[in-house]
Amino acid sequence: MPFRLPRLALPLVLGALLSACDQAPQARTEQMLAFGTLVDITLVGVSDKVADEAFADARRDLEFMHEAWHPWKPGPMGRTNQLLQTGGWFSANPSVMPLIAPARRLERTSRGLFNPTLGKLEALWGFHTDERPEDRPPPAPEAIAALVKQAPSMEDIQVKGIRMRGTNPAVQLDVGGFAKGIAIDRVIARFRELGIENAIVNAGGDLRAIGRHGERPWRIGIRNPRGEGVIAAVEVSGDESVFTSGDYERYFIYKGKRYHHILDPRTGYPARGAVSVTVIHPDATTADAAATALFVAGPDQWESIARSMGVKDVMLVDESGKVYMTPSMARRVELLEDPKPPVVISGGGGGT
């Protein structure tokens, strides 16, 4: 050997190499039963004290919002719906009031495909119970048509200061289409107040992520709506929500036909055409409403509705397994299915 390495060199070199390995940041994860579902919260780079407070606040706030906005169980939303029926002015409930403006805006930008006033229709279909009996048939077409004709919408709710009234007896607020989004936005806002900058709040498969996972972005897996496995993977960072609407979330099967709970306000029947829609958008409220609205829009109309709602990253899977994406979504999503499904890239509001 031309020269002798000092004996310390080897362990030093090994140490240096090992330290270059991915040092996982300190992450705290907790799963809780809240908002009627399982909620996973991951916090990164946060002291135990702050993490414990954050988890406790999240649990409490989610439970509060769940009870306040429940579409059919007794509570503030139930009382509001009763008062809306009367047609007279009443003092708006402070828990319900903050939902009205975003609901109105989202109904407008989605051209009515997102409609949070379909409580009567949802109840007619039997989705306003915890357990829908297997042998209960779908509602009669006449009953559905009658409700659709009455055309309930957010336009039928008037607000003046802190007073509210309903001008259409068919209106019953059911905010299931975006309640989770609003709840998650609230939780993230609270986390920000606590100084938390890197977190994921995942409520039953819909999430908002802020910051990053240490040195790398958050890695999100999107489940296959029909078969097994993971259909796609995507990285999110900064401030992004990933929401999916699917026909597999709540449904019943009657005489071999599947009826799911995402109703098309125009027909009164479960929306057809799409099997799942995934949306990525900064705030969870819009992401949630958009996932619902674009599901209703289906493979034919989703592009124009995505544009009018200002949503740039959309992935829609139709009944044949074909995948539709905006160019922006196609750039960032990695399809994991083998063999790859047919993909159509179109739409997308603005940007190359």
Add this chain to the structure above:
Amino acid sequence: MELQLQTTRDDHRVAWLAALAVAIHALESALPSPLPGVKPGLANVVTVAVLVLYGWRAAVWVSLLRVFAASLLLGTFLSPTFMMSLGGAAAALAALGLGSLLPGRGLSALGYSVLAAIAHMAGQFLLAWGLFVRHDALFVLLPVLMTAAVLTGIVNGIIAAAMLRRLRP
């Protein structure tokens, strides 16, 4: 009339090697594996030695003898484990057959062993996937399994070469 079978020295040797193969096979079956029935193929040291000494046909006989005899010994005859042993042996023999056709100096015990080991593992893995497990998650195990196979092949090759040096001075 008494029947006396004339056995040659070679016959004795083949029988001894076959018995050795059965013993190795039996011992190997005691080793744990992430995928039940899939083994690195330690007994192939004998397969390769027989191939080099007595040709491919002899190697086929000894291998099949080993698989059947070992399964009867272990009580796994016609079980899934038996299928895996048979599949691995068949794949290894096929690869060895092709390898023995190489022109020139061809392969030595080392090359044959590694070739046999890879074919053996590939055969067993595909059988396990096709017949028993059938979910794509299984393939995550393949790199480790194949590494064990290749290492076994190299070790087997060295041992077989040493054996051959002693068996044919």
Add this chain to the structure above:
Amino acid sequence: MTRADAIVLALAAALLGGLYAHYWRAGPPARIAEIRRGGELVQRVSLDHEARIRVAGPRGTSVLETRAGAIRFLSSPCPQQFCVHSGWLHRGGEATACLPNHLSVQVLGGGQAFDAMVF
């Protein structure tokens, strides 16, 4: 060692490299999975042997199955069977849940392919 031997060894090395690169892109195989009920850890299971695990939830008993580095819901007392349809979970971070029965499963180790699942 002959020239043919050397070629076989070189091919073997290339094969191994290719296998690791291809199948371990999302990290090495996962080691354990965590089963939770209502958020509370119920059981940690090792994924390297075959097992059936019965877990009780508010709706009844769900049965999970582990095999060759993966875990799945075999059966569950829920109407939509989303958990069962999810199939085998094998990547680190992959998860699914039986929401009606308050049960969730997540795979740990193996390179953390995912921080969260959307469905």
